[in-house]
Amino acid sequence: MVSEHAAAQVLVASNRGPVTYTLSEDGSLDARRGGGGLVSGLSAIGSEAEALWVCAALGDGDREAVRRGVGEPGVLMLDIDEAVHSDAYNGIANSVLWFVHHMLYQTPLEPVFDKEFRRQWASYETYNRAFAEALAAQAAEGAAVLVQDYHLALVPGMLRELRPDLRIGHFSHTPWAPVDYFRMLPDDIAEQLLRGLLGADRTCFLTRRWADAFVSCCTELLGGTGGTAIGVHGLGADADFLRKRAHRPDVDERLAALREQIGPGRKTIVRVDRTELSKNIVRGLLAYRQLLETRPEWRERVVHVAFAYPSRQDLAVYRDYTVEVQRVADEINSAYGTEGWTPVVLHVKDDFARSLAAYRLADVALVNPIRDGMNLVAKEIPLVSEAGCALVLSREAGAHEELGEDAVTVNPYDVSGTADALHAALTMPDDERSRHTERLATAATALPPQKWFLDQLRALREGA
Numbered sequence: 001m002v003s004e005h006a007a008a009q010v011l012v013a014s015n016r017g018p019v020t021y022t023l024s025e026d027g028s029l030d031a032r033r034g035g036g037g038l039v040s041g042l043s044a045i046g047s048e049a050e051a052l053w054v055c056a057a058l059g060d061g062d063r064e065a066v067r068r069g070v071g072e073p074g075v076l077m078l079d080i081d082e083a084v085h086s087d088a089y090n091g092i093a094n095s096v097l098w099f100v101h102h103m104l105y106q107t108p109l110e111p112v113f114d115k116e117f118r119r120q121w122a123s124y125e126t127y128n129r130a131f132a133e134a135l136a137a138q139a140a141e142g143a144a145v146l147v148q149d150y151h152l153a154l155v156p157g158m159l160r161e162l163r164p165d166l167r168i169g170h171f172s173h174t175p176w177a178p179v180d181y182f183r184m185l186p187d188d189i190a191e192q193l194l195r196g197l198l199g200a201d202r203t204c205f206l207t208r209r210w211a212d213a214f215v216s217c218c219t220e221l222l223g224g225t226g227g228t229a230i231g232v233h234g235l236g237a238d239a240d241f242l243r244k245r246a247h248r249p250d251v252d253e254r255l256a257a258l259r260e261q262i263g264p265g266r267k268t269i270v271r272v273d274r275t276e277l278s279k280n281i282v283r284g285l286l287a288y289r290q291l292l293e294t295r296p297e298w299r300e301r302v303v304h305v306a307f308a309y310p311s312r313q314d315l316a317v318y319r320d321y322t323v324e325v326q327r328v329a330d331e332i333n334s335a336y337g338t339e340g341w342t343p344v345v346l347h348v349k350d351d352f353a354r355s356l357a358a359y360r361l362a363d364v365a366l367v368n369p370i371r372d373g374m375n376l377v378a379k380e381i382p383l384v385s386e387a388g389c390a391l392v393l394s395r396e397a398g399a400h401e402e403l404g405e406d407a408v409t410v411n412p413y414d415v416s417g418t419a420d421a422l423h424a425a426l427t428m429p430d431d432e433r434s435r436h437t438e439r440l441a442t443a444a445t446a447l448p449p450q451k452w453f454l455d456q457l458r459a460l461r462e463g464a
């Protein structure tokens with residue numbers, strides 16, 4: 001049933017919304033706007049239509065904002081019971097679905113789908129239902145709803161039942177698991193996930209590879225995809241925003257500090273990631289250590305600038321990984337460092353301006369994920385680097401489909417191969433490097449976030 005107040009023509013649903021609130025000691029609430037492709041993509045429809053972004057209240061600040069009725073126009077935050085949210089987000093989305101699609105399990109011991117898993121799954125259903133009900137209540141007749149990611153995989157099917165009049169799209173920002181890996185999930189859960197997504201009119205992926213994997217799962221488990229259209233929409237970097245933002249005074253300041261820390265005349269290998277298991281930061285460090293060990297000519301002449309920002313710290317496995325990243329970086333610095341040279345400059349505190357400063361400095365960009373839906377850093381560094389940079393890129397990143405020809409490709413598990421790739425990137429002749437950088441920058445900007453969003457909306461409305 002469409003409620004009297006339902007007015008939104010375009011709705012987006014995601015776990016993390018465009019704004020987060022923090023509660024200050026004096027009791028005031030500070031709003032911070034998030035970055036990322038989805039936020040800039042959505043800005044494209046602000047003027048076009050009555051738009052609403054439905055997201056979850058994530059911390060104390062967000063929950064307080066909901067309680068006080070504080071909010072941004074066009075954003076609806078759902079205050080879902082904290083324990084339910086934690087089971088759904090930490091338990092199912094991040095510890096099961098993320099692991100399945102990124103193939104992160106250490107399979108002799110994991111996964112274990114037991115009673116506890118079933119309990120958390122019930123919370124995942126409740127959390128998805130809360131979104132489906134909110135969307136059903138807010139959407140105008142025939143509105144377009146764009147549901148984002150693995151957190152909300154059941155929403156399309158639930159919403160379809162509540163509101164058959166809507167045009168529903170789903171977008172997976174992650175890879176999709178190969179069918180044999182996906183089938184580790186209990187059969188009923190695997191089917192429920194697929195049917196949830198097939199409740200959409202269109203279900204979309206970042207690359208053809210992930211879309212094909214999804215179709216294989218549907219074919220094998222359900223006999224097909226029914227009437228659901230499968231879309232592929234690559235996402236690129238927001239060049240205008242990045243280039244402007246990278247030359248603001250706060251970035252200049254950090255650039256000067258970083259230059260000082262690195263020392264004159266040295267080359268840089270730059271990586272910027274969340275400290276995320278799939279990003280493969282430790283093997284990147286091991287490859288760098290092997291480079292220093294086997295090609296001593298690089299000692300004192302190169303610095304690995306690694307920014308690894310905290311992520312999902314509620315999960316022990318992420319906390320342990322963060323400790324391991326720090327341990328290996330320290331080990332390299334004590335083994336090879338000299339008085340005037342710190343081989344690894346590792347920062348773990350999130351600072352966007354400092355990331356952009358590192359992008360500007362990059363001679364080599366290291367992007368070696370185990371698996372990644374796209375990886376925007378691979379697209380952003382070549383756009384911003386001042387001297388042009390050589391890109392060492394994992395063949396398992398979605399971005400490899402678009403950038404592979406101009407990158408030095410690595411198998412993310414092959415540490416020796418990655419050490420060789422770093423050497424090749426560091427010694428790439430200038431003319432070759434600038435030719436690649438130029439082509440990388442063109443490819444990186446071919447699919448700006450606003451186009452990504454509007455293309456999906458158009459296709460959804462046209463029934464393509």
Ligand SMILES: O=P(O)(O)OC[C@H]1O[C@@H](O)[C@H](O)[C@@H](O)[C@@H]1O
Nearest residue numbers: 015016149172173174311312373
């Ligand atoms: O758990 P977080 O910090 O909200 O991050 C979630 C997001 O992390 C990003 O890295 C993924 O590309 C998205 O698919 C995902 O939604």
